Amino acid sequence: MLTTNYDSLLERFQEAQHRQAYxxxxxxLALNDLKSGRHVLLKVHGTAERHDTVVMTESEYRDVRSNPSYRAVLGHLxxxxxxxxxxxxxxxxxxxDLVLKWNAEAxxxxxxxxxxxxxxxxxxDRDRYEREYNVRVIAYSDHAQLPAILEELQRTAACQP
Incomplete structure (x- = not known):
């Protein structure tokens, strides 16, 4: 699991409680756990509980992008x-978005x-995300549609080998 949120909401869900948060x-450390088959929750913009990890400014984004371990774990994922x-x-x-673009280009x-x-x-936007990031958009018009869309995606994924 990967999140850009700073809060600890995901850590409260039962599924995420079985994941080490980084x-x-x-x-x-996250990459080592992933390569060992363990599940992780990677908080790519940091966590509110540790101010030294929070990424908000352009210079902080630059620092994160220049971190070789960060680039390696995202490439692996x-x-x-x-x-x-x-x-x-x-x-x-x-x-x-930059990481997705680098991955698609590489x-x-x-x-x-x-x-x-x-x-x-x-x-x-749909065309650009597909072309530049290799991300296919699943569009919806009302948030009330999300549960049905997620259930259909789950059924489809269960049928895939």
Whole structure:
């Protein structure tokens, strides 16, 4: 699991309680756990409980991007797992969007496809996310549709080999 949120809401869910939480500052530990088959929660913008991990300014984003362990763990995740972005607007030009773009450019047609649930995206945004980030948009028009969409995605994923 990967989140850009600073709060501890995800850690309260039963599924996430079985995951070790790390911030970008512990990316090397997160990568070791992932390679050992353990589940993690990576808080890429830090956590409110530790102010030294919070990423908000352009210089803080630059510091995070220059961290080799952070880049390694995100590369490992984006090439090894298929992501479904929920509640992420695909408009973080200083961080995840850059990483998605680097991944798509580095691996070209071999880059793993990811997905994003977005409310009422424009056709040009949908095309750009697919072309630049290798992220296919699953559009919806009303938040009330989300439970049914997630259930359908779960059924579809269960049928995949």
């Amino acid at each position: 911030t970008w500052k512990e990316s090397d 984006l090439q090894g797992y298929t992501f479904l972005f929920l509640g992420y607007g695909m408009n973080d030009p200083l961080d995840l 691996f070209k047609s071999a880059a793993r496809r990811h997905y994003a649930l977005l409310k009422d995206p424009s056709d040009s």
